Amino acid sequence: MSTPAMPKQMLALTAEDTMLQLTAKRAQGERFAAPIVVANARHADMVEEQLHAVSAAAQALILEPVGRNTAPAIALAALAAPGDAPLLVMPSDHVILDVPAFHAAIEAALPLVEQGWLVTFGIDPHAPETGYGWIRIGEEISGGVHRVARFVEKPPRDAAEAMLAAGDHAWNGGIFLFRADAYLGALAVHAPEMLTACQHAMTDARRDGFRIFPDADAFGAAPLDSIDYAVMEKAEQVAVVRVSMGWSDLGSWDALHEISEHDADGNAHAGQNDGEVIAINTHNCLVRSDGARVAMIGVEDLIVVASGNDILILPRGRSQEVKALIEAMKR
Amino acid sequence: MSTPAMPKQMLALTAEDTMLQLTAKRAQGERFAAPIVVANARHADMVEEQLHAVSAAAQALILEPVGRNTAPAIALAALAAPGDAPLLVMPSDHVILDVPAFHAAIEAALPLVEQGWLVTFGIDPHAPETGYGWIRIGEEISGGVHRVARFVEKPPRDAAEAMLAAGDHAWNGGIFLFRADAYLGALAVHAPEMLTACQHAMTDARRDGFRIFPDADAFGAAPLDSIDYAVMEKAEQVAVVRVSMGWSDLGSWDALHEISEHDADGNAHAGQNDGEVIAINTHNCLVRSDGARVAMIGVEDLIVVASGNDILILPRGRSQEVKALIEAMKR
Numbered sequence: 001m002s003t004p005a006m007p008k009q010m011l012a013l014t015a016e017d018t019m020l021q022l023t024a025k026r027a028q029g030e031r032f033a034a035p036i037v038v039a040n041a042r043h044a045d046m047v048e049e050q051l052h053a054v055s056a057a058a059q060a061l062i063l064e065p066v067g068r069n070t071a072p073a074i075a076l077a078a079l080a081a082p083g084d085a086p087l088l089v090m091p092s093d094h095v096i097l098d099v100p101a102f103h104a105a106i107e108a109a110l111p112l113v114e115q116g117w118l119v120t121f122g123i124d125p126h127a128p129e130t131g132y133g134w135i136r137i138g139e140e141i142s143g144g145v146h147r148v149a150r151f152v153e154k155p156p157r158d159a160a161e162a163m164l165a166a167g168d169h170a171w172n173g174g175i176f177l178f179r180a181d182a183y184l185g186a187l188a189v190h191a192p193e194m195l196t197a198c199q200h201a202m203t204d205a206r207r208d209g210f211r212i213f214p215d216a217d218a219f220g221a222a223p224l225d226s227i228d229y230a231v232m233e234k235a236e237q238v239a240v241v242r243v244s245m246g247w248s249d250l251g252s253w254d255a256l257h258e259i260s261e262h263d264a265d266g267n268a269h270a271g272q273n274d275g276e277v278i279a280i281n282t283h284n285c286l287v288r289s290d291g292a293r294v295a296m297i298g299v300e301d302l303i304v305v306a307s308g309n310d311i312l313i314l315p316r317g318r319s320q321e322v323k324a325l326i327e328a329m330k331r
Numbered sequence: 332m333s334t335p336a337m338p339k340q341m342l343a344l345t346a347e348d349t350m351l352q353l354t355a356k357r358a359q360g361e362r363f364a365a366p367i368v369v370a371n372a373r374h375a376d377m378v379e380e381q382l383h384a385v386s387a388a389a390q391a392l393i394l395e396p397v398g399r400n401t402a403p404a405i406a407l408a409a410l411a412a413p414g415d416a417p418l419l420v421m422p423s424d425h426v427i428l429d430v431p432a433f434h435a436a437i438e439a440a441l442p443l444v445e446q447g448w449l450v451t452f453g454i455d456p457h458a459p460e461t462g463y464g465w466i467r468i469g470e471e472i473s474g475g476v477h478r479v480a481r482f483v484e485k486p487p488r489d490a491a492e493a494m495l496a497a498g499d500h501a502w503n504g505g506i507f508l509f510r511a512d513a514y515l516g517a518l519a520v521h522a523p524e525m526l527t528a529c530q531h532a533m534t535d536a537r538r539d540g541f542r543i544f545p546d547a548d549a550f551g552a553a554p555l556d557s558i559d560y561a562v563m564e565k566a567e568q569v570a571v572v573r574v575s576m577g578w579s580d581l582g583s584w585d586a587l588h589e590i591s592e593h594d595a596d597g598n599a600h601a602g603q604n605d606g607e608v609i610a611i612n613t614h615n616c617l618v619r620s621d622g623a624r625v626a627m628i629g630v631e632d633l634i635v636v637a638s639g640n641d642i643l644i645l646p647r648g649r650s651q652e653v654k655a656l657i658e659a660m661k662r
Binding site: 037276278280289291292293294295296297298299302304306308309311312313314318321322324325328329 | 625627641645659
C-alpha cells in the first residue's frame with residue numbers, strides 16, 4: 001500500500017488518522033511546542049494538509065533535498081530549535097497505543113535531559129525479535145531511567161531469545177529525547193563533518209514561510225549515517241527510559257495484525273478499510289481493502305491486502321517475505 | 332464471475348473461447364448441420380457475436396421470452412428441426428476435454444437413435460459426487476449402448492459411494508441424442524400440455540431472419556419441467572451411451588481447478604486470465620483475475636477469484652460454499 005509517492009507515514013493504517021497525524025497528536029498539549037517536521041521535499045503539501053487537518057501545524061517544515069539517514073535529518077531539526085529546548089524525536093510511522101505511558105516516560109526522562117543526557121526509549125520486549133536493535137539496560141540513574149550498558153544491533157535468533165529470557169534488555173524504539181544543544185555537541189565530537197555540512201545547509205537554506213529548504217549541495221555533503229551509529233553508540237551520557245506503551249514500528253503486515261482490534265473470530269478488518277469484507281467461517285485473518293469487496297469462506301491465518309489494482313495474499317507469520325515479492329516484481 | 336447479464340456460458344473460463352463457443356465447435360464438421368440455439372432473449376446479440384466469431388452461425392436462434400426449464404426449451408428446438416433429424420442436445424456450459432471420445436459415443440448411439448430411442452450420455456464416474464444425477468446401467472443393446480435401468484437423483488454420500496464402488500452406474504451428463512420426432516412423440520405421451528403450449532408458441536412465433544421469438548403467452552403456459560423428469564424417466568425406449576471424455580459441468584471453482592492445466596507447482600492460473608499473477612512458494616492454487624494483479628506468497632490449496640470490484644478467497648474443496656456466500660450477500 002505504501003509507495004515512494006505515498007509512504008507509510010501518510011497512510012491511515014491503524015485508525016482514521018494517518019501515522020503522521022497520530023504522531024503529531026502524541027505531542028499536542030501544553031507541555032509541547034508546535035512540531036518541527038523533517039520530510040522529503042516531495043511530500044511537503046501532503047504533510048502540511050495532514051497536520052492542518054488535526055490542528056497540529058508545524059513551527060517549521062524542513063524539506064530535505066535528499067535523504068541522508070537519521071543523524072543529519074535530526075541535526076537539521078536541532079539547528080532550527082532553540083538551543084536549550086528538549087527535543088522529542090519521533091519517527092512518524094510508529095504505533096504507540098498507550099500514549100499516557102509514553103508521556104510518563106518523557107516526564108521521567110526530562111530531569112536528566114535537562115542535565116544534557118541523550119535519552120532513548122527502551123521498549124519492554126515481548127518476543128525474540130531479530131528485526132529490531134536491542135539495548136542492554138545498565139544501572140539506574142533515576143526513577144525508571146538507566147544507563148545504556150550496550151547497544152545490540154539486529155541479533156540472531158538465539159541471541160534475541162537469550163536477551164528476552166535475561167530480562168535486562170529492551171528493544172530500541174528509535175524514539176529519542178535530548179536538548180538540541182546536547183545533540184549538536186555530541187555531533188561536534190563524534191561526527192564533526194556531518195555537523196559542519198548541516199550547519200552550512202541551514203545557513204544557506206531558502207525559506208518560504210515556515211518551510212525551510214536546506215541547501216542541497218551542503219546537505220548532500222553530510223555523511224550518510226543513523227543517529228544510533230553516529231551518536232548514541234559513541235556518546236558518554238546516554239540513558240534509556242524503560243516503557244511499555246503498545247509500541248510497534250509496523251514493520252510488517254503481521255505487526256499491523258498484532259496491534260489491530262479483532263472481532264470474535266480473531267479477524268482484523270475494521271479500521272480504515274474502505275472495501276466491504278464478508279467473512280464466513282474465517283478466523284484470525286487481516287484484511288485491508290481500499291475499495292474492492294473481499295469475500296472469504298473457510299480460511300484461517302491469512303493476510304489479504306487489496307490496494308488499487310493489486311491483491312496480496314500470504315499466511316500470517318510470513319509477512320517479512322513481502323520483500324522477496326517486491327524483488328521478484330522488480331525483476 | 333457469472334451474472335444474469337453475463338452467464339457462465341458466455342465466459343471464457345477454460346480456454347480462449349467461451350463455453351458457448353467451445354460447445355458450438357464440438358458440433359462442427361461434415362457430420363453436423365448448423366446449430367439450433369435456444370437462449371434467453373436478452374443474450375441474443377452476444378450469442379450471435381460469439382458464434383459468428385468461431386464460424387458457427389446458428390440455423391435458428393430461438394429466444395425464450397421466459398425460462399421454463401429444459402423440457403420446453405428442447406421442445407422448441409425439436410419443433411424447429413426437420414422431424415427425422417437426430418438432435419444432439421448440449422448445455423452450453425459444460426466442459427468436454429476429449430472431443431473425439433464424445434464423437435465416438437455419438438456414432439455408437441446413432442443407429443439406436445435412428446430407430447427412435449432417446450439416448451443420454453452416461454459419464455464414467457470417478458468420485459462419489461452428490462451434486463449429480465446418476466444412472467444405473469442396464470443390459471447392453473449394442474456396442475457401448477445400454478438400457479437405462481434407473482435414474483437416481485442427487486444421492487446422499489453413502490449411496491454415491493456405493494454406486495461408485497459397484498461400477499454399474501454413470502453420471503447423468505445432461506447431454507442427449509434423439510430424433511426430433513421421437514422427443515416430440517414422447518412429450519405427446521408424457522407431457523401433452525407442454526407439447527401443445529410449445530406448438531402454439533412456435534406457430535405464433537415472430538421471426539426476424541433466423542431469430543425466432545416464440546409467443547410469450549403460449550410459451551408461458553408450458554409447465555416448468557426438466558427433460559429428465561418430464562421425459563427421460565418416463566419414456567420406454569431410453570438408452571445410455573457410456574463415455575469417458577473429460578466431462579465437467581463446471582459446477583464449482585473446484586471443478587474448474589480440476590480440469591485446468593497446472594504448472595509444476597500445481598497452480599492453475601493460465602487460460603483466460605487477464606490479470607498478472609505472481610506466485611512465490613505457492614502450491615495447488617487456482618487464480619482467476621479479470622484485471623487485478625494477484626501476488627501470493629507461501630499459500631496452498633486456495634481458490635482466488637478477482638472479478639470487477641470483487642475478490643473471493645476460499646480453500647480448495649469448499650467451493651460449494653460459495654452458495655452460502657451469495658445467500659449472505661443477498662441478506
